[in-house]
Amino acid sequence: MQPSPALFRAVADPTRRGILDRLALGDAGASDLDPAHAMSQPAMSQHLKVLREAGLVEVRAHGRRRIYSLQPDALRPIYDWISHYERFWDARLHRLGALLDEQAPYGPEAEDDTP
């Protein structure tokens, strides 16, 4: 089964992946997540919203600050999806695949249209 579009969309953006990487080091307030002020405050807030809606981060209030924390479990659907391909990463399986291809040039379902 496929991961939710919201999840893939959330991690598709390099800025947001950077935020996740940062949060993997430890919880942080929203403003701490962009120390170099590479983007405006609303831009960051919007990225955090996308991550929240994907379940990848959670917020808690600490006074007037919002402390964000990583919810790494939310990445599992992507991990599981990719894991299905892991079996192809073994060189011997690759070799076997090549052998099978020699016998059936382009897969089990392709009809032979060149008699």
Add this chain to the structure above:
Amino acid sequence: MQPSPALFRAVADPTRRGILDRLALGDAGASDLDPAHAMSQPAMSQHLKVLREAGLVEVRAHGRRRIYSLQPDALRPIYDWISHYERFWDARLHRLGALLDEQAPYGPEAEDDTP
């Protein structure tokens, strides 16, 4: 390090993930990849181009057909990126993280602004 934007962009689209899932079953001609004619021929061709540019598929000519094959190795950067988060998936580590959080409420870098 972060996977290339082209790679993440390629798998961010559910239609393209479907194409990859289909190719995991075996090589196929471009037209075989949309048996239900859910989209136009150019749409499929454009999706395949994105996948090609991300290195996720390769083409070979077989007569006038183009046979596409999966290049699963190209998924590894995403897999590796996500693997960094895998260590958080263990419940005991989660527990430990909570304990550490009690001692340092929101991570190692947050300055104490509530005296």
Add this chain to the structure above:
DNA sequence: TTGACATATAAGCATATTCTTATATGATGT
């Protein structure tokens, strides 16, 4: 060679995404 087939590319349009500026909300310290 010629016409049909399989795929790719070009151009244009609708929608989505991401940014910006301006403003709202809510907590803090005086």
Add this chain to the structure above:
DNA sequence: ACATCATATAAGAATATGCTTATATGTCAA
């Protein structure tokens, strides 16, 4: 209460994405 700080939301503009129709390229079969 009031000014300030931290964050969120609204609205709009610029760009990116994914689709469509039309057309180009290359192969096959007669």
